[in-house]
Amino acid sequence: MMLIYGEPIGSVQPFQQFDTSWEQCYSDCYDTDNCLIAYYYESQCEFYKFGTLSIKKLSSSVGKLMGIKRYFPEDSCPSKLINDTDIWSISGLVYQNIIEETSESTWNLTYIISKCANDSKLFQRSSDIFLCLGLIAFPDSKPCQDHTQAVSYCKDNNWTSITSPANGEEMTYFQKDECPSGLLSSDDIWINDEMGHELSIINSSSSTFTFIYSSWKCDNETGIFRRDTVFVCIGVRPFPSNATCQDYDAAVSLCESDGWSMITLPMNKEELDYLIDEKEKITTAVRYDTYLVWVDGLNGVFDDPTHGGYNKTLICNPTTECAYIGHTVCDGFSPAQ
Numbered sequence: 575m576m577l578i579y580g581e582p583i584g585s586v587q588p589f590q591q592f593d594t595s596w597e598q599c600y601s602d603c604y605d606t607d608n609c610l611i612a613y614y615y616e617s618q619c620e621f622y623k624f625g626t627l628s629i630k631k632l633s634s635s636v637g638k639l640m641g642i643k644r645y646f647p648e649d650s651c652p653s654k655l656i657n658d659t660d661i662w663s664i665s666g667l668v669y670q671n672i673i674e675e676t677s678e679s680t681w682n683l684t685y686i687i688s689k690c691a692n693d694s695k696l697f698q699r700s701s702d703i704f705l706c707l708g709l710i711a712f713p714d715s716k717p718c719q720d721h722t723q724a725v726s727y728c729k730d731n732n733w734t735s736i737t738s739p740a741n742g743e744e745m746t747y748f749q750k751d752e753c754p755s756g757l758l759s760s761d762d763i764w765i766n767d768e769m770g771h772e773l774s775i776i777n778s779s780s781s782t783f784t785f786i787y788s789s790w791k792c793d794n795e796t797g798i799f800r801r802d803t804v805f806v807c808i809g810v811r812p813f814p815s816n817a818t819c820q821d822y823d824a825a826v827s828l829c830e831s832d833g834w835s836m837i838t839l840p841m842n843k844e845e846l847d848y849l850i851d852e853k854e855k856i857t858t859a860v861r862y863d864t865y866l867v868w869v870d871g872l873n874g875v876f877d878d879p880t881h882g883g884y885n886k887t888l889i890c891n892p893t894t895e896c897a898y899i900g901h902t903v904c905d906g907f908s909p910a911q
Contacts, residue, residue: 575600575612575641579632579806582613582640583680588620598689600641609684610671612641624685626670631679645671652670661702668696668704695747697739707737707744719763738771739787749785763803770798772804791844797848801841801880806846808838809866810852826877839869 577600582588590609593610594602599619601610611622611629615638632638637813645660660671672684688709690696694708710731711718721736728736763772769791775783792798792807799806811832813820820828829837840846870878 575604576619576644577641578629579634579636579638579641580629580640580681581615581632581638582611582620582622582627583630584731586622586625589623592619594619596639600639603641604643606787610683614639624681626685628676628685629681629683631681632681636675641832643671645669650782659702661704663698663704666690668694679725697740697744697747700839705737707747708733709748721762724762738766738779738789745785746788763800765798765800765805768792768798770800797852799841799845799848802898804880806838806841806880808847808849810856812856820867820868822872836877837868837870839871839876839879839884851897 577839588595588604594617596614596619599614600612603609603794604618606621608623608625609621609629611893613620613622624894645662657675658673660669660673666689668688670684670686670688672682672686674682674684676682689703690706691708694706694709697707700702710733711727711836712723713726725736728734730820739748763770765771772786774786774790776819777862778856788807790798796807796809799808811828811834813824813828826837829835840849848868870881871884876883
């Protein structure tokens with residue numbers, strides 16, 4: 575309970591009144607489930623229910639006292655009433671107690687109770703974030719859909735957004751949840767919050783489905799991109815300052831010695847833009863006027879099987895198919911092919 579000087583104002587009426595001491599007044603409110611506020615004045619105690627209520631601030635000289643039921647995740651209490659929101663969950667319900675200062679002399683308390691729909695379950699992801707998770711299937715007429723259509727389907731069915739399991743508890747719920755009729759085996763991959771996600775649904779039997787969820791994250795010096803059914807982490811690395819002028823074989827060797835799987839090239843404009851941005855960061859850092867970058871491909875032979883070969887619209891002058899990206903004129907440099 576948080577104890578302050580003040581009185582309730584407006585048309586809200588107490589649901590219980592009795593004579594007692596101030597200490598017994600707020601203690602009894604604390605032990606009463608539907609009591610939000612205990613108000614005390616001249617030996618008279620009043621209980622007010624959860625809902626919306628306004629409070630007038632008063633000084634200690636008036637002698638009007640209030641005890642407000644608050645929820646704090648830690649064993650502490652603020653020294654004064656401030657704009658705040660208490661949020662907690664009990665038995666599948668989410669409770670919010672919103673406190674707002676509406677003027678120099680008044681506060682508003684708004685109490686809200688929320689409950690998930692029957693086809694979803696409540697989970698907590700942080701001290702102040704609760705959400706309802708559920709599983710819905712595409713209609714039988716359109717069983718095979720992609721991630722973009724899944725996002726749209728969720729919103730069309732009044733869900734806030736699509737999501738993925740954030741922890742083992744949520745994953746267990748998805749695995750044990752009763753699957754809707756028409757659910758088929760599928761494998762879906764997507765990128766969200768700079769992480770790659772994969773959710774596989776396997777029709778194990780006529781009555782059993784298996785869910786397998788995996789996630790990947792690149793290190794801080796690379797970006798994650800999707801290439802068909804695989805994720806790749808791509809980036810730019812400079813040669814050492816004492817060996818800046820190198821050939822294609824040296825570039826391949828640098829990648830391998832630096833812990834990269836292999837040399838690659840941009841598969842699409844999104845990847846090209848990212849690599850050019852990374853190149854410019856290096857150029858600025860070392861103060862080179864021009865910084866050229868080797869990409870995969872030598873005499874028509876590629877190391878990386880995931881990019882599909884040269885995309886002439888992305889690599890300099892299309893007549894040269896040169897190995898440099900981010901440079902407008904490539905004719906003056908030796909191409910890889």
